[in-house]
Amino acid sequence: MSEKSFKRILIVLLVIALAMLGGRIAKSLGDPVETLVDSQTAHNREIALRLGIATSVGPVPRAAATRLAERLAALSQNGLKLTIHPSTEFGGDERMLKLVSRGELSMVLVTSDFLARRIEALRVFDLPFLFSSRDALHRALDGEFGRVLLDKARQLNLEGLAFWDGGCRHLLADRPLSSPEAFADLRVVESDNRVNRAFFARLGVRYVTPDDTSAQAWEQTLSGVESHSDRLASAHLTLSGHTYFGHLLAIGRDVQDLLTARQQEILLEAAREIAWWTRVEQRDREVEIMKRLRGMGMGIEELPAEARERFRAILSPVEHGFEEDIGADVMAKLAEWQMLHENEATRVGEILIGLDAQLSGESARAGLELSRGIRLAIESINDKGGVLGRRMRLVARDNHGLATRGLENLKFFAGLEDLVAVVGGQKSSVVAAEVDLVHDLELPMLLPWSAARHLTENGFKPNQVFRLSLNDRWTAPFLADSALRRGSRIALVLENSSWGVEFEKIVSRHLNARGVRPVVLQWVDNGQERFDTLISRLRETGAEVVILVDTPDESVPILMELRRHLPSVAVVSHWGLLGGDMTAMQRKAIGGMDLRFPQTGFPNEPNHRAGQAMLAAYRRHLGMDENEPVHVMVGFAHAYDLVGMLAEAVRGAGSVDRRMVRDALERLPVYDGVMKRLHPPFDEQRHDALDDQDYRLGRLTPEGVVVPAGSDEE
Template sequence: MRVLVVFCAVLWCGLVQAAAPVYIGLDAEFGHKTSTSAQAVLQGMEIAVEEINKAGGVLGGRPLEIVVRDNRSITAVGIDNLRELAQVKDLVAVFGGKFSPIYIESLPVVHELGIPLMDPWGSADLITDHHHRPSYTFRLSIKDAWVGPAFVRFAKQQHRATRLGVLLPNTAWGRSNKAALEQAVASAGAQLVGHHWYNWGDPSLVQAYQQLRQAGAQAIILIANETEGAILVKEVAALAPTQRLPIISHWGVTGGNFAKMTGEALNQVDFSVVQSFSFIDNDSPSARRVVDAMGRRYGVASARAIQSPVGVAHAYDLTHLLAKAIDKAGSTDRARVRSALEALPSHKGLLRTYTRPFTATRHDALSRDVLFFSRYTADGELIPIR
C-alpha cells in the first residue's frame, strides 16, 4: 500500500511538471542602452513566478512561464510586440516597462485584442484614466496626479521653495506631469514661474534651466529618464555654486544606471527623486525573501545594491496578484482574468496589504500615501530621506 501511495505521489508530480504552462508576456525597453528598469521588472516577475510554481502553480498545477519581448523604447515596436504576444495560446496578460507613451499609444490595440495590460512602472494618468470600457489596463505603480502634489509639498518642506520651474519631455508623460503640477500649485500656495519642453535626445538642457532660474525659480522639478537627467546634473554641476538650484526629480532617472552616468557631478548637486518602495532597512519577511532571491538568482550583494528597486517590487506584487486572478477565473480566458482582477480578495504583498487591489472603478492598486523621496549616494544607492 505504501508503495502505491509513493508511486501515485511521484506520478502526480510528473503530471504537474508536464502540465501545459500558462504564459505571461513582458514587453519592455531591454534594448535601451542605459536601461535597468526592464531588467528590474523581469527580475521581480521571475522571483514571483518561482514562488508561485514552487507552491503548485496555477489552475491546479500548471506552471507560469514568462515570454519576453524587447520594444527598444519605441512605441511602434511595442504595439507590434503586443499583437504578436496576443497570438500566444494561454498567454493571459502582458506586463509593460517604464515608458508611459508606449502604454498610452497601445490603449486602442489592448482593448481591440481584449488582453490585460499590467503596469508595474509607467505613471502617466491616462494609462488607467481612459474611456475604454471595460478597461483592460491594471497598474501597480504611482500616478502623476499623486506625484505633482508630492513635488510641491517636498519643495516647500525640504527647500522652503514656493517658486518652481519645470523641465518636461515633449511626450504624453510630460503632459501628464504638467497638468498634475498646475493643479497642485493652485491649491498649495506655490507658483510655477515657467516650464520648458525638451525632446528625447536633446544634447543640452542648461539654457532652459538658466531661463527658469532667471525667472525666479527656487527649485527645479525635473521630469526625465536617466539620459536627460544625467545631462542636466552634469551641466548644473559645472555652474557656479550660487547658480545650482535644488533639483526634484521624477523616478524615470532610476530606470538606468544614473549614478554612474553622472559620476562626481551628482555630489555637486542637491538632487532628490520620488520613490514608492525601498528594500533598505526593510525587515519584513517579504522584503527579506526577495532580497535573498536577488542574491541567489542575480548575484546582487545586498538590498542597497538593487538597481531600479521599484521595478522589482512592483512587478513582484503584480505577478502574485495576476496569479490569484488566474486561479479565481479558473481559466486562461483573458476576459475572465480581467474580471477576476477586479474582484480579488485581500493580499499581503511586498509593498502593502492590498485590501481590494482593484475594483470595477479603480484599476490602480497603490495610493498616494506610498510616495517618499530618496537621494543617491556616491555608490549609486537610493537612500530614503527620513
C-alpha cells in the first residue's frame, strides 16, 4: 500500500471517529435539537413541536392552540406534530419564556400584557382609544403595522407569528361612562400598568388600592366581567373597547431554523388562519356573556363614535408621552396605516409632509425629536386655521439608517397626493444617497439635522434640498479651532463613510493651513465594538485632543473608553453623538468629561422667549406639568422652524404644487423662527439658512442636559 493511500484511509477513519464523538458529546450535553426533533422520525422530516401556554391566556386562545395543532397536522400531512403544555410544566411563565428564547422549548403563547414588560412596543395595545373600532385594529394587525410589532419579538430571540384575539377592555362603574366628564369624581383601582395610570390620571380620577371597597370604576374584558358578575349586578358596563388584550404566538428563532422553508410557511399560514378564528370565536363568546349580564340586570351601554373621538382628543398627550417607550417606528407605521385606511374621509384636502428618518435603532432618539418638532409645528399651524384653509398632517417612515429604505420611502412619499415636501433624517450618508432621487422626483427636501456639505451644495439647478442645520463646510473648521484651543496634538476619529471622508478633507485642510498635522487618523466602522487599537494609538502618540465624528452607536462607547483609559484627553465632537439614548451611568461619565460639541442655539435658556414658548407647547403636547424641565435637541427646533417656513412657502405659492412650493422657499423674504430671525432664509444660490456665525459650543451635564459651554470657549 502506498504512503498516499495509507494517509487517505487515516483521514477517513479520523472523520468517522470525530463524527461519532460529536454525536456522543451532543447527547451528553442534552443538545436541545434532541428535545425538539424526534430522533426516531428525523429521517422522514417529522418534527415534534411543543407549545407552552402562559397562565393568563384566555379560554378562546387556549382552544385556538388545539385547533392549531390539528391544522398543522393536516397541512403538513402529519409532518408537524404540536403538543400543548401549560407553563407550570416549565416552572412558570418567566421560566417558559427563557426556555423558548434559548431554543429549549419550541413555541409560546403569551399575553401582550405579560410581554410588554420586556418588549415596550407592545404597550401600544394599552394606549386608550387608539383605534376607531376593533375591526380597524384587526385590519391594522394584518398589515405592515402588525408585522412591525411581530418583529419586535426578535428582542427575545423569538419570531412572532400572529396576534390572537383575547378581547378588548371596557369600563365598569356605578354609572355609565360615556363622556370624559363622567370620570370627574370617580375612585379607581390603581393599576401597575403605567399607561393605564396615565390614562385615568388624565381624566382626573382618584386612585384607591385594589382592596379598597370604595372603588367605583375599573377596567375588565367581558370575560373578566363575567367572572365577577356575582357582585356586579348593579354595575354599569360601558362598552368602550378602549384597549386591546392580545396574545402573541411565537416560535423560538433557533427552533425555526430547524424547519424547512415549506414547514415555516405552513406554520405561518396556520397561525394566521387561527388568528381569524379567534376573532370570530371571541366575539361570539362575548355576545353570550352580554346576554347573561343583561339577564342579571346589569346596564350595558355602547360608547358612541363621537364620544370616542372626544376621549381620543383629551387623551392624546398619553399617546405622545409614551411614544418614546413604544417606539417612534411603531407609532409612525400606525399613523400611516390610519391615514391610508382609517381616516380616508377626514384626510381629504389635507396637506401632507413626509419624514424619512431613522426611527428605530441607534439614532431613534433623534428621529423621535424630529417627528415631535414637525408635529408640534403642524399642531400650531392647524390651531390657527391651517394653510390655504387646509389642515396639515405628518406622514413619517423609518429608514432604519439604510439608504435603500430611504429611497423606497421617497418613492412612497412622491406617490401621495398633496404631499408638498419631505423632511430628511439624521444620517448624512443616507441623505446623500437620496439627493439624486429627490431631484428626479422634483420633491423638495428639508434638512433639520444632517450636516454633510454636499447635501445642499449638490450642483443641481433648480436645487430641491434646503437646510436649517449645521453645514460641515463650517462645522469642520469650527471644531478644529475649538480643538486647537485645547492642544496641538490632535487625533481625528471619524466614521468610515462618505460623511467621514468629506469631513476629513475639510478639517485636515484647515489644520494644515495652521501648521498642524493630525497625530492620529482613525476610521471607525459601523457596528464596531472594540477600540483597543484606537486607545493604544492615542496613548503612543500623546494625543491631547480628539475630534470625534460618528453616530451614537460608536461615539458613546468610544467616549466611555476614553473616560476609562485616557481621562485627560479632551474631546471635540460632532453633534451626532447626541442622537441616541445614553444610560444614566453613561450620562454621568460623559457629562464629567472635557467634551464640547457644536450647537446652533439653546432654546432651553430662560431668556430665550421664542424657545420658552415652543417648550411650553411641547409640555402641553406631552401632558407634562407646566414647570417641568424639558430637554430637547436642537434638531427638534430646526424641524419646528422648517415646517413653519414650509407653511409660509405654501401660502406664498397659493398652491400645493411642489415646483411652486420649491420656488416659494427661495423667495421667502423673512422668517421669525425659534432659532433666529432669518432674512431671508434661502435664495437661489444659498440653501443653508445658517452659517458659522450661528455656531456655539455646547457641553453635556452629568444629568444629560445640553447647556452652553461658556463664552470664553467660543
